[in-house]
Amino acid sequence: MSGGEAPDGDLLARVFLTRVIEPGDEIGGRWVRELGAREVARRLRDGGAALPGASAQRWAGLRARAGRAEPARDLAVAREAGVRFVGPGEAEWPGQLDDLGDARPLGLWVRGRPSLRVWALRSVALVGARACTQYGAHMAAALAAGLAERGWVVVSGGAYGIDGAAHRGALGAGGATVAVLACGVDQPYPRGHTELITRIAEQGLVIGELPPGDHPTPSRFVLRNRVIAALTRGTVVVEAAYRSGSLVTARAAQRLGRHTMAVPGPATSGLSAGAHELLRGDAVLVTDAAEIVELIGDMGELAPDRRGPVLPRDLLEPGARRVLAALPARRAAAADEVARGAQTTEDDAIARLYELRALGYVERHGDGWKLTRESVTSVRGGRSPC
Structure with missing residues (x-):
């Protein structure tokens, strides 16, 4: 034409x-x-x-x-570059984009073989600062790899920093990832990510609203974020300052009724300030892929229970633990004093004390009983006795 x-x-x-x-x-x-x-x-x-x-x-x-x-x-031009155009109502169109109402894309240019509609059904956005810290990059890559291993598609914007780390994490785990660009999908941007975006197109999908050859602008980056938010089940902000564009994605996700999550960072870091602000609102704190999947996944996809390490004293019978706790930290105590502290009989306290002596927790001092040097810290949880 x-x-x-x-x-x-x-x-x-x-x-x-x-x-x-x-x-x-x-x-x-x-x-x-x-x-x-x-x-x-x-x-x-x-x-x-x-x-x-x-x-x-x-x-x-x-x-x-x-x-x-x-x-x-x-x-x-698109066909020559291996790019197709997908419009609303077509078989490959992700229906969740219709939630954007009149701000819905007119269509999407898609580079890559998989079906965008199918991939979008089980996808999560990982976004964050371009000038991220080493901690932020590590968390983004680890979260993306964990999600990919669980069969989730990682969606991000192809930018430097958190976006790039998320894409690489998913690719490194042999998983699926989608880059949503603010320019023509035949023109990788940023230029420094040409190799990465090419690899994403080969192993995953590169999509965008702009026709071949079109260039990015600041406003197009901001508007691109609504597509990331609408396309996915939830958005995770890994690291972001107060004015980060990733907060635009998170707030768009909130408006659309999607799950919004954030990864905590050092309270002294300006690059964690935006994520912490989200956590002060309606965002959910997440620290690994299992916690993300528990929130956005299907019923029964639960994260494991979190607990500290099991200490030897945790394996004692409840009665023995009470007797052990009733012993003073710095002096010996008679059996009747220990019994009162443990709320048990003197005979029971004596039997428990002999059991604890065999295990190395206490020792006999004349007519009294005292904690061994090694057990003082263990029993008191590392705190100095008052």
Whole structure:
């Protein structure tokens, strides 16, 4: 199709509109919902009165873009790069994106073999700071690897820092990952991640709203985050400052009713401040993949119970533990004193004390009993006796 021809068919109209209307434009989305993609494309091509909600200046800008759009050429370029266009209502379209309402993408450009719809059904977003710490990168990679090993798809934005660590963690575990870009999917960005994004396209999926060759802008990065939030069952913020774009993703997830999670970090780190702010609200604290899956997974996918190490005294019978606890830390005590402290009879206390002596916890001092040097710290849990 040449630049002067009207779009033919809904798919071609939507391809055309990705060149004209910016991602997340709710006014443009309303036009498409009310009039259909083909009619909106026709109006933009043919001119005439502006559509509702567009000023004369904005309408002129959209018309100028429309005059340069070549949807047939975009589709041909995409095919050459191994990229396909998926529109709402098609078999591969993830239905959860419809939750965005009029901010729903006009369509998605998809690079990679797997089905986006199928992968999105069991996916989780891992996002965070670009200038992350070593701790943040380690946590992102470990969480991603753990999720991948459990059969979950890791979704992120392909950026430096936490995004890159998350993608690498999933790939390193032989798992599935999706990069959502704020530019044409045939033009990897950032350039320093060309090799990584190429590997993602080979092993997973690279998707975006913008047509081939289009470049990223600050506003497109922000608007891209709503797609990450809507596409997945939940969003995990691994490390983020107060003004991090990953907080935009988390808040979009909250508005959409998705699970929102955050990983705690040092209270003194500015790069953990944003994550901690989320945790002061409705976000759930997570520290490993099992905890994430417990929240977003199916019934029965529970994280293991957390507990400290089992100490030798934990294996004692309850009665013996009470007698042991009744012994003073710094002096010997008679059996009747120990019995009163343990709330038992003197005969029972004596029997327990002999049992504890055999185990090395106590020793006999004349007519009294005293904790052994080695057991003082053990019994008191490492605290100095008062």
